[in-house]
Amino acid sequence: MKTHAEKPLSSVALSAAENDSNAIIFIEHPKPESNNSEVIIQELVSHNIKHIFLVPGKLIYPFINAIDSSEIKGIVGAHETACGFMADGYARASRKFGVCLAISGPGTMNFIPAMAAAQADRIPVLYLAGGISTYHEAQGAFQDGSNSGLDELTIVKPLLNSAVEIKNGSTLKYELRRSLISLNTQRKGRAYLSMPVDIQKKKMTEHPQLKPLKPTDSYESPIDIKALEKVLKLHILGKSKVAILAGHRVNNRSDAILLHHLAEKYQIPVATTLSGKGAFSEEHTLSLGVYGFAGHTRAVETINGEDVDVLIVFGCDLSQRDSLNWTPKLHGNKRLILIDEDFEKSCLHYQPDVQVFSNLNGALQHLVNAVDEHDTRLEEVKEWRKEWLQKINNLPLILKRSELPSQNINEKQYIYPGDAIKHLRQHMSSNTNVVVDSGAHRIFMAHYWQSNGCGDYHTSSSLAPMGWAVCAGIGIKLAAPENDCLVVTGDGCMLMHGMEIQTAARYGIKVIFVVMNNSAHGAMYIDTLHNRGISSGYTALPNHDWVAFAHSLGVTAARASTLEDLDAALDVAHDHDGPFLIEIEVGNDTPPNRYYADSTFEFEQRISNL
Numbered sequence: 001m002k003t004h005a006e007k008p009l010s011s012v013a014l015s016a017a018e019n020d021s022n023a024i025i026f027i028e029h030p031k032p033e034s035n036n037s038e039v040i041i042q043e044l045v046s047h048n049i050k051h052i053f054l055v056p057g058k059l060i061y062p063f064i065n066a067i068d069s070s071e072i073k074g075i076v077g078a079h080e081t082a083c084g085f086m087a088d089g090y091a092r093a094s095r096k097f098g099v100c101l102a103i104s105g106p107g108t109m110n111f112i113p114a115m116a117a118a119q120a121d122r123i124p125v126l127y128l129a130g131g132i133s134t135y136h137e138a139q140g141a142f143q144d145g146s147n148s149g150l151d152e153l154t155i156v157k158p159l160l161n162s163a164v165e166i167k168n169g170s171t172l173k174y175e176l177r178r179s180l181i182s183l184n185t186q187r188k189g190r191a192y193l194s195m196p197v198d199i200q201k202k203k204m205t206e207h208p209q210l211k212p213l214k215p216t217d218s219y220e221s222p223i224d225i226k227a228l229e230k231v232l233k234l235h236i237l238g239k240s241k242v243a244i245l246a247g248h249r250v251n252n253r254s255d256a257i258l259l260h261h262l263a264e265k266y267q268i269p270v271a272t273t274l275s276g277k278g279a280f281s282e283e284h285t286l287s288l289g290v291y292g293f294a295g296h297t298r299a300v301e302t303i304n305g306e307d308v309d310v311l312i313v314f315g316c317d318l319s320q321r322d323s324l325n326w327t328p329k330l331h332g333n334k335r336l337i338l339i340d341e342d343f344e345k346s347c348l349h350y351q352p353d354v355q356v357f358s359n360l361n362g363a364l365q366h367l368v369n370a371v372d373e374h375d376t377r378l379e380e381v382k383e384w385r386k387e388w389l390q391k392i393n394n395l396p397l398i399l400k401r402s403e404l405p406s407q408n409i410n411e412k413q414y415i416y417p418g419d420a421i422k423h424l425r426q427h428m429s430s431n432t433n434v435v436v437d438s439g440a441h442r443i444f445m446a447h448y449w450q451s452n453g454c455g456d457y458h459t460s461s462s463l464a465p466m467g468w469a470v471c472a473g474i475g476i477k478l479a480a481p482e483n484d485c486l487v488v489t490g491d492g493c494m495l496m497h498g499m500e501i502q503t504a505a506r507y508g509i510k511v512i513f514v515v516m517n518n519s520a521h522g523a524m525y526i527d528t529l530h531n532r533g534i535s536s537g538y539t540a541l542p543n544h545d546w547v548a549f550a551h552s553l554g555v556t557a558a559r560a561s562t563l564e565d566l567d568a569a570l571d572v573a574h575d576h577d578g579p580f581l582i583e584i585e586v587g588n589d590t591p592p593n594r595y596y597a598d599s600t601f602e603f604e605q606r607i608s609n610l
Contacts, residue, residue, distance in 0.1 A: 084114020089472030120462035161189030247316020281453030440522030467497030
């Protein structure tokens with residue numbers, strides 16, 4: 001089903017729209033003998049959901065039986081938070097929404113960290129729960145999460161777009177429609193749907209059929225053609241030095257394809273934020289690299305410099321990390337143009353010169369296709385920007401390795417994290433989905449890993465919960481099985497959710513888990529080396545044997561103390577049929593984040609003068 005207006009698309013637009021799944025489709029005629037839990041699962045099948053991540057419990061037996069008799073596969077995780085993270089990853093890679101399932105009460109409470117992470121990054125996820133029977137409510141029943149017990153709807157509502165408990169089968173289709181509409185990839189919502197176990201078992205109540213939603217009902221934001229034409233004429237095709245900053249809302253394969261065509265057609269250099277890393281190839285001659293947290297020299301010096309006349313920001317909230325602590329240099333003397341389909345959180349520290357509210361995919365399509373390839377203005381603008389682009393390309397990308405002292409807690413031989421990442425990049429295929437956790441390794445990965453620019457870089461960048469990537473990588477691999485999947489995490493993150501590697505082993509999910517083991521909460525321990533922060537007793541960790549841990553859970557593993565060890569382990573991991581863990585012994589080196597550190601100091605100076 002098409003979700004844009006009925007009009008011919010160019011080959012570029014068609015290739016970009018291949019995986020578009022924004023359309024809302026409802027089954028008109030569910031089986032008359034279906035019970036309520038089966039109706040819900042049938043609806044998810046109609047949305048092409050292939051996996052549901054769950055922790056089993058007696059209160060969801062009907063849901064589990066419905067999954068067993070459907071085309072959907074249930075993936076049993078060790079913890080409900082991890083299942084929520086897996087659904088988060090599944091949504092990112094599939095461009096649909098993720099689904100997780102647990103019992104009400106304690107299961108729902110364990111969903112909360114995952115709900116918060118998905119809310120912060122605007123990832124569409126459906127959280128399903130099964131509650132105690134209606135005839136047990138308000139009597140002090142075991143695990144009562146209803147409004148007569150824990151009242152969990154009140155607790156989770158602030159993190160969701162929709163939160164309902166269905167106690168009457170006649171309202172099921174209506175509440176389900178309300179929940180699913182909010183999960184559209186344009187709205188990027190999250191929905192919680194709870195159903196008592198006795199209602200799950202009941203046959204579907206007869207009621208008037210709901211009509212399928214039409215393409216025009218798919219809740220996409222419009223395309224502001226008039227405003228885009230003005231941006232195109234006055235700036236993109238004008239004699240202006242234009243740069244692009246791409247955020248997380250264009251960090252997907254379809255938008256990335258269009259962004260590459262846009263940059264090449266008009267010769268516009270592109271930087272991404274940390275959350276947008278993956279939207280543009282960092283091997284491309286027009287790449288500026290990462291701007292903001294873990295930023296590259298070329299991106300920061302160009303965007304904060306005096307040469308850029310116009311900065312076009314696509315799909316970015318200009319948050320603290322994405323804007324270098326809201327530096328005034330990002331706007332400076334240049335014109336700031338924001339093109340976005342969501343202005344809920346953006347522009348809090350900036351007053352853009354132009355704001356275009358438009359569907360991002362449609363905006364990119366229009367800007368790519370609006371000018372004919374033989375238009376003389378194209379050659380003129382390319383020639384005019386040629387000298388400036390050559391100047392930009394002379395700027396280095398990677399920062400020099402810090403000369404500040406580094407340390408390995410156990411005084412063993414160790415690998416510099418940046419060198420390890422370069423070897424990872426050399427060994428992994430170009431279409432690898434890389435999933436990165438929170439910690440010092442996140443900074444090293446953002447700076448040293450060269451993204452291929454096809455929506456292939458995933459990280460929870462706003463809330464940044466530790467251990468997220470271990471779980472999300474499983475969901476991402478299941479959503480995109482044709483792509484290799486590399487999870488890069490740390491020993492601190494493994495202590496949070498490392499248990500979920502057993503889920504990958506249980507289902508034979510081929511993910512390479514790389515544990516950067518520095519025997520510390522690295523980002524904070526490094527502060528202690530420089531006499532900042534807190535004492536090392538709070539930041540050092542025992543040197544756990546992650547290889548032995550992996551073996552105990554049925555995951556094949558190897559340890560790398562040298563780059564030669566790492567190369568050998570990666571060769572074995574590629575040939576291994578199933579999950580593989582590589583423990584890399586790294587030191588506590590100062591991460592390449594100088595620009596962000598400088599911006600933090602500058603911000604504190606600014607507010608001290610208020």
